[in-house]
Amino acid sequence: MRRSVVIVGGGPAGLSAARVLVAAGLRDVLVLERNPGAGGVPRFCGHRGWGMLDFSRFWTGPGYAARLVQSAAGAEIRTNASVLALHPGGELDVSTQDGIERVAARAVLLATGTREAPRAARLLPGTRPWGVLNTGAFQEMVHAGLMVPFRRPVILGSELVGFSALLTARHAGIRPVAMVEEGARIRAPWPAGLVARLAFGVPVIAGARILGIEGGARVEALRIARGGREEAIACDGVIVSGRFLPDAAFARASHLGMDEITGGPAVDAGWRCTDPAYFAAGNVLRPARHSGAVAREGMAAARAILRALGAAR
Amino acid sequence: MTAPHPEATGTFDVAVIGAGVVGCAVAREFALAGLRVALVERGADILSGASKANSAILHTGFDAPTGSLELACMREGARRYRAMHEEAGLPLLETGALLAAWSERDLAALPGIVAQAHANGVGDVRQVGVDEARAIEPGLAPGLLGAVLVPGEAVVDPWSGPLAHALDAIAQGARVLRGTEVTGGRREAGAWTLATTRGALRARVVANCAGLRGDLVEAIARPSPFEIRPRKGQFVVLDKTARRHVRSIVLPVPDARTKGVLVCPTIFGNVLVGPTAEEQQDRERAALDAEVLAGLVAQGSRILPALAAEPVTAAYAGLRPATQHKDYAIEALREDGWISIGGIRSTGLTASLGIAAHALHLHAEHFGLPPRPPRVAAPRVPNLAEHLPRPWMRPGRDEIVCHCEGVTRAEIAAALEGPLPAGDIGGLRRRTRCMLGRCQGFHCARRVMEIAAPSLPGLVEAIAGEGR
Numbered sequence: 063m064r065r066s067v068v069i070v071g072g073g074p075a076g077l078s079a080a081r082v083l084v085a086a087g088l089r090d091v092l093v094l095e096r097n098p099g100a101g102g103v104p105r106f107c108g109h110r111g112w113g114m115l116d117f118s119r120f121w122t123g124p125g126y127a128a129r130l131v132q133s134a135a136g137a138e139i140r141t142n143a144s145v146l147a148l149h150p151g152g153e154l155d156v157s158t159q160d161g162i163e164r165v166a167a168r169a170v171l172l173a174t175g176t177r178e179a180p181r182a183a184r185l186l187p188g189t190r191p192w193g194v195l196n197t198g199a200f201q202e203m204v205h206a207g208l209m210v211p212f213r214r215p216v217i218l219g220s221e222l223v224g225f226s227a228l229l230t231a232r233h234a235g236i237r238p239v240a241m242v243e244e245g246a247r248i249r250a251p252w253p254a255g256l257v258a259r260l261a262f263g264v265p266v267i268a269g270a271r272i273l274g275i276e277g278g279a280r281v282e283a284l285r286i287a288r289g290g291r292e293e294a295i296a297c298d299g300v301i302v303s304g305r306f307l308p309d310a311a312f313a314r315a316s317h318l319g320m321d322e323i324t325g326g327p328a329v330d331a332g333w334r335c336t337d338p339a340y341f342a343a344g345n346v347l348r349p350a351r352h353s354g355a356v357a358r359e360g361m362a363a364a365r366a367i368l369r370a371l372g373a374a375r
Numbered sequence: 376m377t378a379p380h381p382e383a384t385g386t387f388d389v390a391v392i393g394a395g396v397v398g399c400a401v402a403r404e405f406a407l408a409g410l411r412v413a414l415v416e417r418g419a420d421i422l423s424g425a426s427k428a429n430s431a432i433l434h435t436g437f438d439a440p441t442g443s444l445e446l447a448c449m450r451e452g453a454r455r456y457r458a459m460h461e462e463a464g465l466p467l468l469e470t471g472a473l474l475a476a477w478s479e480r481d482l483a484a485l486p487g488i489v490a491q492a493h494a495n496g497v498g499d500v501r502q503v504g505v506d507e508a509r510a511i512e513p514g515l516a517p518g519l520l521g522a523v524l525v526p527g528e529a530v531v532d533p534w535s536g537p538l539a540h541a542l543d544a545i546a547q548g549a550r551v552l553r554g555t556e557v558t559g560g561r562r563e564a565g566a567w568t569l570a571t572t573r574g575a576l577r578a579r580v581v582a583n584c585a586g587l588r589g590d591l592v593e594a595i596a597r598p599s600p601f602e603i604r605p606r607k608g609q610f611v612v613l614d615k616t617a618r619r620h621v622r623s624i625v626l627p628v629p630d631a632r633t634k635g636v637l638v639c640p641t642i643f644g645n646v647l648v649g650p651t652a653e654e655q656q657d658r659e660r661a662a663l664d665a666e667v668l669a670g671l672v673a674q675g676s677r678i679l680p681a682l683a684a685e686p687v688t689a690a691y692a693g694l695r696p697a698t699q700h701k702d703y704a705i706e707a708l709r710e711d712g713w714i715s716i717g718g719i720r721s722t723g724l725t726a727s728l729g730i731a732a733h734a735l736h737l738h739a740e741h742f743g744l745p746p747r748p749p750r751v752a753a754p755r756v757p758n759l760a761e762h763l764p765r766p767w768m769r770p771g772r773d774e775i776v777c778h779c780e781g782v783t784r785a786e787i788a789a790a791l792e793g794p795l796p797a798g799d800i801g802g803l804r805r806r807t808r809c810m811l812g813r814c815q816g817f818h819c820a821r822r823v824m825e826i827a828a829p830s831l832p833g834l835v836e837a838i839a840g841e842g843r
Contacts, residue, residue, distance in 0.1 A: 096778055106821075144767075144775055161770035180815035182612075182689045185668040189660050190691065192800050192834060199820035207821045209828065209835040234838050274662055279419075279799070307686070311813060315616045322684070 067367060068154065068167035069093045069137075070145050073102020074353040075344025075360035076173035077130040077139075078116065082364035084136035091137035092165070094156060096144040100134075101127025102175060104353055106202040109229050115354025116361075123205075126353070148316035152339030169367045172313060172327060172335070172342040173360060176349035178223070179305040181275075186302070188274030193281035193299035197227045200301050204234045212299025216284045217241040220248040220255070220266065221304035228262050231301075239297050242286060243268040249304070275300055306349035313342070324348045333363040334370070341367055380574035383550055386566055387413045388745075389738070390578035392557050392592050394418075395426035396533075396727045397719050398584035399540040404731035405582070405738065406547035409745040413576060414541065414549055415569075417556040417588070420798030421541050422534055422805060425586045425723070428610070428661070428693025430650060431533040431641060432624060433457075433467065434725040437492035437500050437525050438634070443702045444733075446495055449722050451729030453527075456536065459728075463753050465536050466760035468642050472528035472624035473503075473512050475519060475678070481628040482520045488628070489523055499526050514620045514679045528624050532642045533724055534805040535756045538795070540727075542754040545794045552576075553798050557585075560595045567712060569595075580742050582714040582734060587658045587696045589717040596713045601698040606720070607661050608650025609692045611671045614813050615761075617646040617685035625678055634721075636674050638682070643780070643808060644761030645688060648675035650721075661692035688813045695720040705730065707737040714738065754794075757786060759808050776826070777819040779812020784826060791830040800834055803827055 066088050069076040072095030083091045099105060104112050107123030114120060117129060131139065146155040152167045178196040193212050195203075203209050213236055217224050220243040231238050241258055246269050248255040258264045273285040273292060283294040308326035319328040319336035326347045333341045343363035344356040351359075391402045394416035402414040418424065433456055436449035460467040476482040485502050492500035501524055508522035509515060541551055552573070560569040560581070569576045585592040593599035618640055627635035633652040641647050648671045655661075668690050676683035698704060698718035703726075707714045714737055716730060723730075738744065758765060766783050767775050773783040790797050790806040797803035809823050810816035816823070824835050 096775065098774055142774060144778060157767060157772075157775070159770075159772055161772075162768060177814050177817045180817060182815055183687045183813075185663075185665045185672075185687065185690065187663050187665040187668075189662050195820060196815075196817045198817045202821035203824060203835065204838070204840075207825055207835075208840045209821075209824060209837050211824075211835045234840075272665075278660065309814075311614060311616055314614075315619070320684075325686075 064166040069171045071173035072100030074357040077134040078357035078360035079364035080134035080137040093139045094143040108205040116357040174309045176306045176345035191277030197303040215299035216297045219303035224303040332366040387578040393584035394421040399537040400727035400731040403540040403544040406544040406549040409748040412549035420802030433529045435527040437497040448726035448729035452726040455728035468530040470623045472525040474523040474626040539756045601704045605694040606697045607653040610649030612689040613646040615644045620681040707741040709741045777809040780808035782809045
């Protein structure tokens with residue numbers, strides 16, 4: 063059976079696309095989500111500020127994720143379903159709890175989202191103790207796992223997500239000892255740095271060169287250089303934040319052309335990949351934008367898919 | 376002396392100090408021979424010193440010093456590993472190696488490399504022309520002048536094999552005492568009493584397999600004839616999407632100082648670039664250097680240009696226990712009830728089973744052996760190799776926790792149980808691959824902690840908050 067549309071990834075982009083496709087009357091839309099629950103990254107972001115662009119609301123992340131799933135009712139959402147490979151013409155190998163199967167669709171939308179560059183991909187120097195985590199992993203531990211891996215970490219990076227890490231830390235009773243930025247100035251818009259200093263009492267150190275993470279079994283310090291001086295900031299963890307990357311490994315391993323600048327699949331102005339059976343939308347294309355913008359893009363890509371399917375009919 | 380070690384009363388036949396690749400293989404060999412063995416490890420888990428970081432290659436010994444003990448142990452070790460691959464399912468990926476010449480100087484060195492390989496008994500090594508080399512490894516950069524093909528070089532899982540050896544030793548009656556650092560010892564009435572951080576331990580013979588601390592442990596018996604000079608090797612691991620660009624182990628022509636940087640597939644489906652060779656004093660910590668890692672990435676792309684577009688998945692550094700000598704330092708001290716197994720540097724993974732056979736031979740010659748007991752069936756270790764079936768592929772599979780490496784909840788739970796459960800987070804990673812993939816735990820760290828934290832205290836603490 064060849065479905066009309068299969069969507070890979072059940073986050074804001076994928077579920078918003080499903081919502082549009084279902085509303086247009088498609089009854090055989092399949093969303094493949096590899097996690098046990100759909101909703102994507104917002105599922106684990108406890109603070110408010112979600113749903114403003116796409117639902118005109120101010121929900122928490124988990125609340126927003128639940129609405130996304132609800133709004134895609136009418137599509138089949140298959141969780142624990144992990145895509146293994148993309149084949150020409152819209153055929154996918156998928157691992158589910160029933161085994162490995164081949165799924166075919168007239169159009170496939172890749173909406174696999176983004177993640178932060180881990181420590182290794184940034185070639186961060188030093189030893190490799192426990193306690194070095196991306197913001198995403200840290201927030202998921204706090205909000206979904208009710209556990210913390212450290213008490214006085216350094217936050218590395220000053221994009222908005224670094225300030226999100228500050229909020230999560232405060233929620234969990236964690237006191238970050240510093241926010242360290244390698245660039246000359248804070249990356250998040252004003253007045254984020256001021257807020258960090260005044261509201262959280264966390265010093266923000268910009269223009270720092272990272273000399274190394276130190277520690278044996280656990281993190282002991284972050285060694286930096288600034289203004290010609292070296293210093294070791296004592297800490298018990300490092301939150302490695304920002305520098306989002308497209309989660310596009312199976313696109314890169316496939317026949318699809320890639321965009322060398324973004325690291326995601328190459329698309330035309332209508333979200334179409336180099337194989338016309340494939341489309342891509344959301345943060346897999348150019349990480350990372352806010353969920354509302356991503357959701358809107360998912361909807362726009364869905365309308366492009368509807369036009370393409372109509373033309374092919 | 377102090378109270379006895381809580382898990383080890385009575386007198387052992389042999390105390391093997393150090394549960395690295397060598398200690399695990401030696402303990403197994405002794406246990407199979409009917410000796411009562413204690414395998415004593417300072418770390419929280421086995422393989423926590425030099426053995427946790429290497430290039431995971433099963434070498435032929437084609438370039439080892441001719442006539443050396445190292446070569447003999449490598450040849451025997453590789454032969455035995457291959458037999459265990461057939462009989463016990465230890466993973467092996469037959470890739471072969473290509474030693475590539477990029478300069479006239481390199482090219483001129485190739486006949487000598489072939490001659491040495493033949494002298495070492497590796498008869499299938501031969502020089503190949505550019506066309507044949509490119510047929511074997513199509514992605515090689517322009518400018519190739521020639522190559523030497525070493526068909527027998529292969530890729531292994533560096534951790535499952537030693538884990539299998541340790542489990543086999545346990546099945547044969549050995550005790551594995553982790554978190555136990557040997558701090559001293561004295562010999563009285565034909566037996567050693569070893570002082571450890573967890574109490575005293577008695578054994579008739581000590582086998583020193585202490586790797587990076589080999590000379591410190593040796594000093595318990597005598598002034599050490601070898602001095603450990605830690606040599607750091609840094610590696611970069613490229614994404615699994617890079618694997619399609621690399622078929623074999625691509626080696627450089629070595630110079631007088633170092634074997635140089637290689638590019639090779641890993642058995643887990645990644646591509647490895649490294650190692651460096653850097654002398655240092657510290658025996659414990661191997662730090663990564665950003666410039667060195669960037670240099671490795673660049674070097675990999677110079678050899679195989681398609682690698683330039685591939686992301687870095689991981690970076691690691693290991694320490695090899697080199698000494699001032701060129702060969703292994705293995706000998707038995709008959710009067711002292713002591714077997715020294717020192718200076719097992721980068722070839723230890725290949726040679727470990729051969730070293731174990733040699734150590735047993737020394738034990739038999741100097742200290743005797745009991746009648747060989749019946750063989751208890753060897754326990755099987757879970758497969759982690761990418762080219763062989765994994766649990767996530769099976770119908771009825773469990774939840775996949777780590778998507779990058781295809782690790783199921785059941786595999787993580789299993790690694791925390793049994794006769795030798797993971798002793799720390801590194802041990803859990805080595806046993807399952809969880810958090811070792813391209814996202815390095817971004818997606819799975821929380822779920823892994825939920826499963827593992829009760830068994831591995833100290834990683835996370837619970838906090839108050841709303842329910843899930």
